[in-house]
Amino acid sequence: MNTIAYLQFDGKAAEALTFYEQALQVTSSKKVRFGAFGQDPNFPLSEEEQNMIMEARIEFSGNILMLSDVLPSMQAVTGEVQKGNNVLISIIDAEPEMNQHYFENLSIDGTVLMPLSSTPWSASFGLLVDKFGITWKFNSDASKFLNSFVN
Numbered sequence: 434m435n436t437i438a439y440l441q442f443d444g445k446a447a448e449a450l451t452f453y454e455q456a457l458q459v460t461s462s463k464k465v466r467f468g469a470f471g472q473d474p475n476f477p478l479s480e481e482e483q484n485m486i487m488e489a490r491i492e493f494s495g496n497i498l499m500l501s502d503v504l505p506s507m508q509a510v511t512g513e514v515q516k517g518n519n520v521l522i523s524i525i526d527a528e529p530e531m532n533q534h535y536f537e538n539l540s541i542d543g544t545v546l547m548p549l550s551s552t553p554w555s556a557s558f559g560l561l562v563d564k565f566g567i568t569w570k571f572n573s574d575a576s577k578f579l580n581s582f583v584n
Contacts, residue, residue, distance in 0.1 A: 435497070437499060438498055439501075441514055442514060445502070447486055453491060453500075457493040458493055460492050463489065463491075466486060467484075482504050482505070486502050494527075496524075523569075523575070529573050535569075536559055543562050544562045545561045546562060547561075557572075
């Protein structure tokens with residue numbers, strides 16, 4: 434079993450997918466649009482909805498990130514998709530140089546909450562919110578720090 438981050442968007446998944454593919458130097462990317470399936474005559478989709486991302490998966494540096502759009506009709510059930518703090522992705526135990534590279538790329542048009550720097554608990558720690566409102570936390574020594582407190 435693995436745990437991964439799954440990001441949901443309100444019509445911006447394709448744009449986010451392109452951004453993350455470049456920022457994270459993705460090695461594999463797959464996507465399916467809602468229009469790939471036949472139309473249900475009881476719930477027809479507009480052309481815009483058919484072009485939205487139903488499911489996407491990217492792989493980078495041995496990690497997986499999945500994302501999709503939530504159709505307006507689905508939001509009546511799931512609730513409105515809100516840009517903000519509902520998802521945090523933590524990149525842990527990466528070399529400081531790799532943290533620096535990802536941090537710089539993901540901060541483009543975003544907001545740096547805490548610049549990447551050395552702290553008492555990590556050689557490379559920082560926080561940012563990317564241009565899509567996703568919070569990213571970097572901690573090069575997360576496992577080492579936790580293991581020093583918990584056996």
